[in-house]
Amino acid sequence: MLTPETVEGTGAETTPAHDIPYVLIVWNDPVNLMSYVSWVFRSYFGYSKDKADDLMMEVHTLGRSVVSTGSLEKVEADVAAMHRYGLWATFKRADEA
Structure with a gap:
């Protein structure tokens, strides 16, 4: 039986909901040049x-x-950074991506 704190895993065991990572999604936009987007990824993420x-x-x-x-917390900070660079970015739980 699953509790609100767990989600189904790929096997017989369950994973605590707080252990599921989040993902940062950067979206295409009509404003930023491709070279700029690549530069942001190099500059910010290394x-x-x-x-x-x-x-x-x-x-x-x-x-x-x-x-x-x-x-x-990390992904929220990354989203805020992408917004400061002028990129469209959102986040969600990795199991929902």
């Missing part, structure tokens, strides 16, 4: 040029990309 370019291309071609994962 990604390599190749990794940043791959994520930027996901944003551009798929309309969104999961750019970081972590605790609620």
Whole structure:
């Protein structure tokens, strides 16, 4: 039986709800240049040029990309940072993404 504090896992065990990470999603927008988005990913997250370019291309071609994962507090800070850079960003629990 599941309690409000747990969610079903992939196996027989359950995972406490507070242990599920959150994901930062960056959305495509009509304003920012692709080179700028890649630069933001390199500057803020410290990604390599190749990794940043791959994520930027996901944003551009798929309309969104999961750019970081972590605790609620970390991902909330990442979303705020993306907003300061002028990017459209949201977050949600990883099991809902």
